[in-house]
Amino acid sequence: MTVNQSKISVFAPVSIGNVSVGFDNLGLAVAPVDGTLLGDIVSAELAINGQKDQLINQGAYQNILPTNKEDNLVWYCLLEFNQALKQIGQVPQVLQLTLEKNIPICSGLGSSACSVVAGLTALNEFYNKPFSDQQLLTMMGTLEGKMSGSIHYDNVAPCYLGGMQLMIDDGQNVCHSIPLFDDCYWVIGFPNIEISTKMAREILPKQYARADLIAYGSHLAGFIAACYAKNKQQAFALMKDFVAEPYRKGLLDNFETTQQKLLKLGVLAQGISGSGPTIFAVTDNLLQAEKIKQLFDQFYCLNENSFSHICKADQQGARVL
Ligand code: HSE
DSSP states (O other): OOOOOSOEEEEEEOEEESTTTSTTTEEEEEEETTOOOOEEEEEEEEOTTOSSOEEEEESTTGGGSOSSGGGSHHHHHHHHHHHHHHHTTOOOOOEEEEEEOOSOTTSSSOHHHHHHHHHHHHHHHHTTOOSOHHHHHHHHHHHHHHHHSSOOOTTHHHHHHOSEEEEOOSSSOSEEEEOOOTTOEEEEEEOSOOOOHHHHHHTSOSSOOHHHHHHHHHHHHHHHHHHHTTOHHHHHHTOOOSSSHHHHGGGSTTHHHHHHHHHHHTOSEEEEOTTSSOEEEEESOHHHHHHHHHHHHHHTOOSTTOEEEEEEEOSSOSEEO
């Protein structure tokens, strides 16, 4: 077996799950236009003098990680990956992993996906890619499911592959890349409160009315068709959430006030990022993007450690640094 003897570091970007119109089925990787690397970094290298695998935590949010390494998502990645290696007859090496945790958990930015995607991609690169994209994505979805209570790919898929990804379930693939409008800015605002995806899923109805089902299907299909037709106005006019936002908005202080101000500003679309509390708004005008950021800072991102960023789609996804 060939392994990469040098240290491999992989960055995985934040993502907007659902993108309002595609609950559990649509996700978009984003990157701040100012060049900030908004996401987690995982490094893998052979453990020096090591008899046992090791995991070191670093980064701005290392203090929120479990103290026990066996409870860390990157450790789960190692266990899952090693098991898969054994299944193809390869012998796992003793490794030192480092997680640079730069994204707050329960933020609606796909924080757990950032760790899972960076972790599994770093391992796959370290072992010179024994697994295909689809195999890795399946592992990523499984680990994401352990965190949130059910498997969904709307964060891990864009985080890994970049761009906007539509989940498909044809028995062979996990997702399909959807063309997006290059000139759009996606402004995100994180108010520094925690909302667990598991809890935010539990408050959703178990069943939906037929009218909601039809609205969801027609809006998602219409949005995807408008993306292919390059009809920006139509695409964003259809970006509405019938599945989660009506039930989750009550969890978010000042959401409706901020939403009204965004509508007055004339944004193309806006909504909750993933299960919240981060929200987003879309515009194709940089001056308006700056106004949206100011609005978020003034009315939504009110805590000391809250943040907002003007982003564009991150077309690269996870990458070796
Ligand atoms: N699509 C999932 C949800 C995860 O909204 O519950 C989003 O991050």
